[in-house]
Amino acid sequence: EAGVTQFPSHSVIEKGQTVTLRCDPISGHDNLYWYRRVMGKEIKFLLHFVKESKQDESGMPNNRFLAERTGGTYSTLKVQPAELEDSGVYFCASSQARGFNRELFFGEGSRLTVL
Amino acid sequence: EDQVTQSPEALRLQEGESSSLNCSYTVSGLRGLFWYRQDPGKGPEFLFTLYSAGEEKEKERLKATLTKKESFLHITAPKPEDSATYLCAVQYLGGGADGLTFGKGTHLIIQP
Secondary structure (H helix, E strand, C coil): CCCCEEECCEEEECCCCCEEEEEECCCCCCEEEEEEECCCCCEEEEEEEECCEEEECCCCCCCCEEEEEHHHCCEEEEECCCCHHHCEEEEEEEECCCCCCCCCEECCCEEEEEC | CCCEEEECCEEEEECCCCEEEEEEECCCCEEEEEEEEECCCCCCEEEEEECCCCCEEEECCEEEEECCCEEEEEECCCCHHHCEEEEEEEEECCCCCCCCEECCCEEEEEEC
């Protein structure tokens, strides 16, 4: 069974440009999460989808970040325009159940470098 | 103020040398405490969930315990393949519907 896949694995862009990260969750997982790790900091929650609906987007830094989940399958996270402080590793995770069952399956991450 | 603090930041052990990693938390209304392992260039891999003080869980050479303010990840007779960053995370009332709050992790190196 395929795990959570993320694309691209690494992206280098100039400040002011746009980048779109993609996440394909494990098939059948309704819950999809985005997290981010900025260098030297802890992994931080960005948002949570249940199927195609945003359940919690309290961690999104600002309105330069837009997340979508088309048809409840894959998800994209767009950063427009990118700023230097957006550099970091963006992780996607998925899970089948909610609530107290928190076995999240993480992808390998998309490393974003903004120059 | 950090809500989840892990110590030490880094730990180097000899193969077979047992030790413990600490995760302390300051949140109220804990719903669950989670341990993950992360290898370089990979995403976090789930290890354990603990829900209440006094609970313990084991997996191979790892044992996780939980008190009201901290959790320990005990590593018994570690092997080089146990080298990784170990992450602690909590879910708590008021912490967002389903978001996990992570610590910065402990980077563990087991030398042969």
